[in-house]
Amino acid sequence: MRQVQICEVGPRDGLQNAKQLMPTETKKAWISALAAAGLNEIEVGSFVPPKLIPAMADTGEIVKHALAIPGLKVVALAPNVKGFERAREAGAHKITFPVSASHQHSVSNVRMTPDQMVEEVRKAAQMRGAQGPEIEGAVSTAFGCTMQGNVPEDEVVRIAVKLAEFCDCVALADTVGYANPVQVKRVFRRVKQEIGDKLEGAHFHNTRGLGLANALAAWEEGVRSFDSSMGGLGGCPFAPGASGNVITEDLVFMFESMGVSTGIDFDKLLAARKIMHGGVPDEPLYGHMALAGLPKGFRAAA
Ligand code: COA
Ligand code: ZN
Numbered sequence: 001m002r003q004v005q006i007c008e009v010g011p012r013d014g015l016q017n018a019k020q021l022m023p024t025e026t027k028k029a030w031i032s033a034l035a036a037a038g039l040n041e042i043e044v045g046s047f048v049p050p051k052l053i054p055a056m057a058d059t060g061e062i063v064k065h066a067l068a069i070p071g072l073k074v075v076a077l078a079p080n081v082k083g084f085e086r087a088r089e090a091g092a093h094k095i096t097f098p099v100s101a102s103h104q105h106s107v108s109n110v111r112m113t114p115d116q117m118v119e120e121v122r123k124a125a126q127m128r129g130a131q132g133p134e135i136e137g138a139v140s141t142a143f144g145c146t147m148q149g150n151v152p153e154d155e156v157v158r159i160a161v162k163l164a165e166f167c168d169c170v171a172l173a174d175t176v177g178y179a180n181p182v183q184v185k186r187v188f189r190r191v192k193q194e195i196g197d198k199l200e201g202a203h204f205h206n207t208r209g210l211g212l213a214n215a216l217a218a219w220e221e222g223v224r225s226f227d228s229s230m231g232g233l234g235g236c237p238f239a240p241g242a243s244g245n246v247i248t249e250d251l252v253f254m255f256e257s258m259g260v261s262t263g264i265d266f267d268k269l270l271a272a273r274k275i276m277h278g279g280v281p282d283e284p285l286y287g288h289m290a291l292a293g294l295p296k297g298f299r300a301a302a
Pocket of ligand 2: 013173174175203205234235236245
């Protein structure tokens with residue numbers, strides 16, 4: 001029984017910011033290894049213009065590969081209706097849209113204001129049809145922005161409320177690693193008061209070392225769905241100074257050592273990490289657990 005749901009976002013958030021291109025066949029092998037380790041939800045890529053982010057040019061093929069893995073929930077990011085149509089055609093189970101609460105990041109990232117982006121997601125939701133994929137509205141830069149600085153919490157709540165009107169679920173994302181645990185608790189609590197169980201996911205970056213602390217703070221607020229990235233790869237190419245996500249290996253260890261089951265096997269996770277490293281050997285790899293190994297006598301949560 002999984003008590004917490006971890007979505008591996010390395011193939012999307014990680015590779016979009018890597019200096020090297022991971023070969024398509026390595027991406028497939030990595031995703032298969034992640035799934036074999038127990039990651040049953042993987043954000044495998046994004047449907048953005050290939051010229052803009054060449055690392056995501058093969059996402060259609062990657063989605064096809066991932067769909068053949070039994071029991072895997074295949075997630076893809078779309079930045080607009082065109083990306084949504086491509087993702088839906090490819091067969092992604094869940095499509096996530098980045099909706100920045102920072103005006104400046106929104107314009108830099110998707111060339112739309114936050115309100116224009118909300119309307120773009122609304123259009124996608126209206127097009128979806130009964131059998132359509134799940135739609136997530138991810139409020140990015142929800143805890144601060146490297147361009148704008150402060151992001152008003154009222155704005156985060158306002159956008160989350162709008163997205164909850166037509167999205168299946170809403171996530172809050174610390175795109176640039178500005179959040180602290182007290183702020184995480186306060187913002188999650190405020191948004192939860194407005195949209196209840198539609199608030200699902202937490203997406204943290206470890207840029208200033210607070211990724212795990214923030215994940216724990218969100219868990220204490222009742223969040224049970226977390227994004228993380230193997231080896232701590234990651235970052236938004238359109239947010240200067242953004243770096244990697246909270247590290248999957250360390251997040252798994254934190255929860256398992258707390259007795260909270262993730263459904264993920266640590267040794268198989270390290271095998272997947274090797275494949276990943278082979279595909280982008282020049283990228284710096286992070287993570288304490290991969291260095292230190294499991295403590296003597298450690299037992300995973302039942
Ligand atoms: N997939 C593929 N091609 C797309 C596309 C998509 N999702 N969206 C637009 N295009 C194409 C258009 O067809 C057009 O092609 P053409 O020049 O051959 O006619 C071209 O790209 C420009 O289209 P336009 O609608 O004017 O887009 P834009 O240049 O204003 O860019 C976004 C807007 C949203 C497409 C772009 O800013 C984007 O992809 N941002 C996401 C960035 C990202 O991934 N950030 C990290 C994750 S949060
Ligand atoms: Zn991110």
